Amino acid sequence: MEKNRRKLMAIDREQLLHVAHLARLELSDDELERLGAQLNDIIDAVSKVSELDLSDVPPTSHPLDVVNVWEADEPRPCLTVEEALANAPEREGDYFKVPPGGS
């Protein structure tokens, strides 16, 4: 990838915080600074895909021509409640327990 391509869209601190919120990541000031600079470099490098005019090209989401897969709607054995809760950080009865509140 070319190193000194013009930066089309620099990501500022406000945008960085917005993306971190969407990703539910609490980043320290230190991390914001370091990741922010790296992120700009990475986005700049991957923006190379925009050089190609691909208006007539269909997107690929999956490399095989698998169209759809139907399974019979029959009950099968699955995890027990105890198995499902075996790795829970916190539980109450048959439920995962989480702290209250927050968005």
Next chain:
Amino acid sequence: MIDTLRLSAYDALELVRSRQVSGAELFAAYREAIDRHDPELHCYLHVCEDEGGDGLPIAVKDVIGTKGIPTTAGSRILEHYVPVYDATVIARCKQHGLRVLGKTNTDEFAMGSSTENSAYGPTRNPWDPTRVPGGSGGGSAAAVAAGLAPWALGSDTGGSIKQPAALCGNVGLRPTYGTVSRYGVVAFASSLDQVGPVARTVRDCAYLYSILAGRDPCDTTTVDLPHGVELPERTDLNGVRIGVPTEFTEHEAIEPGVRALVERTVDLCRELGAEVGECSLPRSLDYGVPCYYLIAPAEASSNLARYDGVRYGYRSPNADDRYEMYTRTRDEGFGDEPKRRIMVGTYALSAGYYDAYYGQAQKVRTVLIREHAEAFERFDVLLTPTSPTVAFELGAKAANPLAMYLNDLLTIPSCMAGLPGLNVPCGLSEGLPVGVQLIGPQFSENTLFAVGYALEQAIGFDPVPPRMAAAV
């Protein structure tokens, strides 16, 4: 005395079948080799006890879920996670009598090319412990090279089986997308992730692939193989058309030592009877890496949303409400590389940017598929270097994510196109292994094994690192 350093899986099977060695003795021999060498190499994150049986031991990359055995994906966020079910590939291995020897080190969530991104410390290359084994499956590749496992399972998203196999001098297959189940495997980028075999010989690799491949009702992206896996036998390449994509052999990032060995291998193909010609994949090389580093992070940002501290894995104790629990759990649990990719991916998928980034990258993917399809109108197999360089020193690229991403320059394009790729060792440069990558059309694994086997026999590469031999 069982010499694990020189034993192929095929030979080990013969020893057990002919009752010269018991399954328990075999397992113990590998455990002994691990006890002796793993403190230096750090291939394993967890070593298992022998639970009996006569099948071969197998090492398993720690992104593959194993019932009752910790599965961390190289991340703190899964430090104490113990799966309650086996991944389908593990169930298949067990049906064939294979026994899990241990879980191997990986870059965190398989994100990396050196295994330095593991939260549990790097793995070292058995050929030179000051160097990386490649990644993300550096633990599996190094374990096989050092005789700490007869073979192993890896996973490959953009080169995580092929590139470490090249840097450690073993044989690794990234299968055709959809031929091996991803059920029970920690998801990184779902449209790219594939589990595959890592082995000492092409035959071992083919045999292990025959165990792994096939449709799984639990993974609806899988299909049945159109034909069975054939163990390779032919030592000539008569009638095989091999294409050499010039951009992949002449790129400036390729070290002279690597280039010379790949050229010699191309000459060898001719001597073995192959029709060799040049071809061109210009856009695959120019746009493969940028395309990958949009699609993989975008899918990763979605897949890694599940690590929220609710159902399993780490939960931050420093949170007063639920929002803080999510954000602090993820900040404290993820290392730098997953955070970078989650941020890149979330940004690329966010409102207003989707079409320009993820949407455009998916169209580039179509371009790469077409470019490869065109090459396969003239050729059965494409041959390129697997890695532009030999194993580099620990820390050499750790501070520069973009430099690290270029390690996968040559492996990424065919991954994007869903194509199978096989690494075969082709010699040593500066005392370190170099591998060639054989790429074929979808479901052409048998052809790759046949070409790989003929080359392997003709090259006569010795997979034993001299310093490991000296240590025995």
